[in-house]
Amino acid sequence: MPENFESFIQQHRDAFEEPGPSPKVWDALERELEGSRKGRIVSMMGRNWFKAAVIAVLLVNAAVLFYIAKHKQHQQQDLAVVIPEIQEAKVYYTNRINEKLELINAYPANELGLDSAARQELQLRNDTYKTLENELKNNPGNQRIRGAMIRYYQLKLELLDKILEELQDKHATPPTHTKKQYEAEI
Template identity: 55%
Template sequence: MSEHNFEDFIRQHRAGFEEQGPNARVWKGLEQQLKAQQTHTPKVVQLLKRHWLKAAAVLVLIVNSVMIYQFLQFKKQQQDLGTISPELQEAKLYYTSQIEQKLEDIRQYSPEALGLDSTARKELELRNDTYQLLEKELEANPGNERIRSAMVRYYQMKLDLLDKILEELQAKQPGTKTFNHHEREI
């Protein structure tokens, strides 16, 4: 037994303070816990857990892309016609509001009075396929006057058709009140 500083004594006899490793049952316990964990967690969840940061980054990227795409489409829809032809955009707004007005008046009649089946009524609501086609054509050929006049004519025809329907309905049921613009505004 030689004389040492306490810390030196511990350092010099460090190995003597070490016990043997743990009993094998510790690893068995761990192995069981690992197995239980793996069987309880689906493969996809395990992968997600392991790569959650990558998954989150991909998700953010997808959401961002969709949002940017939708925003650009929205801007395009808003700006295209206005940029190509401001007058046409104005006409579109005017006719759209007029058509909506007429449709609203027609909707006030019962389906029986209207004498149209549901398909025909849906047709009246008019998916503007033809108009949208014309709008695309105009984007491709901005200077084409024929397309511009076709678009205006399309709205006029649609408005005329709705007017005729309304006239016929009023003739059939004169008692039913329909509103004209002035009455609504007043």
């Protein structure tokens, strides 16, 4: 049987070796495959454009948040440099202003002649102070804002000194009674 099989193969060798499909068939097949690849990608993008847009928006948001975080960190570093200068002035002026306010508050309210709005403005932490403090936090390196903060303290002290001076002129001697003692006497 093996001899028969070998002789059969040798006799029909040409029939076994056919050339295969023509080059036209291969070209048509390649064109069809390339066309389907492009169409598939375009059709996938057509169906998933919303997902692509969401991913793009998330990437932009992440970049913006990163920038904001870096900017905040930079501002906090600037505040760390500025705060020692301002902190020292703040402690000094705050102590002086609080002393003057205590002396003024020792007088009875009817002798002061100030309404509630004026008394609110005399307090250290009024709207002007809060605005300056926020501006200083937002622009720690700005010399004008730091100067304005110091000037605010100085003007507040001058105003309190003038009020105390007028109160002392009205009353020959400074009050020895505190506000609570006046209320107790009344």
